[in-house]
Amino acid sequence: MCTTCGCGQGETRIEGEHPRHSHDHAHEHTHEHDHHHYGLGPAHAHAPGLTQARMVKIEQDILGANDRYAAVNRQRFRERGQFAINLVSSPGSGKTSLLVETIRRLGNTVPLAVIEGDQQTRFDADRIRATGAQALQINTGKGCHLDAHMVGHALEHLKLADDSLVLIENVGNLVCPAAFDLGEAHKVVILSVTEGEDKPLKYPDMFLAADLMLLNKVDLLPHLDFDVDRCIGYARRIKPGLKVIQISATKGEGLDAWMDWLQHGLQHAKTARQETVIGLKQRIAELEAQLKPV
């Protein structure tokens, strides 16, 4: 059982952790069925006076639990000046190739780590580690997306310096990861030109959730019947003003703009941390000054 939050994780496996047995925290109720099954009928046939049926107001977000874990992750990133991005796309858009090239270009200038989400295998984490970078694989089993809880556990295993870049490669799936906040600064959606230009309309939720769209494999455009302007138009129809960078992860086109975007985010996260530290120091100084006369 997890010592931090008491969870059992079902089929999820995080590299370096022993598989956990799913335990019973969600099911520890007893079945207190009595013999008065009055209100079972679909027509709400509650017999007045015989049952004590009552309405209980709940008004809670179904994703509330995930969002609370995400808020913890986000605060963790903020306090440490870490810039975390959540890379989402369909399988085969070139996410891992882009990460490998991004890491190669960054060299040793920025501390970074990669969290890899896939249903099975460690192939992607192995590809990242071959670059010398720190990587951790999360296998979601039959799960179709990463959630904030899994990422929180992954963060415990990574040795992340302040002001690091945290690259989270989500499960290749253009649907489900859209709904799950991981605590990242931005979702970045990657669409390759070998896919249909109408993907933004077919899978709109992901494009609405993203703050940046990378249009990958543009080096292949001469061989394809893919209308770039139409594709970008579709994406902005879902999310007006969506920023788009056209890239080729393998040939290098557009990657300078992508690296600039990352550097800007890193700088922003670092500045925010420094301002927090300065603010806290000022506060401590004020409190100490108040203590002195006593």
Added chain:
Amino acid sequence: MHEMSLAEGVLKIVEDAARAQGLARVTEVRLEIGKLSAVEPEALRFCLGLVFKDSLAAQATIELIESPGRGVCLDCHAEVEVTALFDPCPRCGSTAVQVTGGREMRVKDLLAE
């Protein structure tokens, strides 16, 4: 199939409420699902049936209340109803409609004994 995760989230909320309020049995669960949320209502209903099995909500009826999609046109500034994320503005035809509502996924209330 993230509807399965959502269904498990619903069960967790229901069980927490049952524990806090000493409920023995839940007979109805009402959910508010926005028209523009990333949920397929029938898939969610199916998954709820699976995860509620063997729980205190095993016999509960599930009511899904759809809340409408809302948006603001960035060109003509009209507040409009949106039925799909790529809907153009019904007033001026612009495609620059920013979604402002209809993405809710909430447990509203329960009937319980």
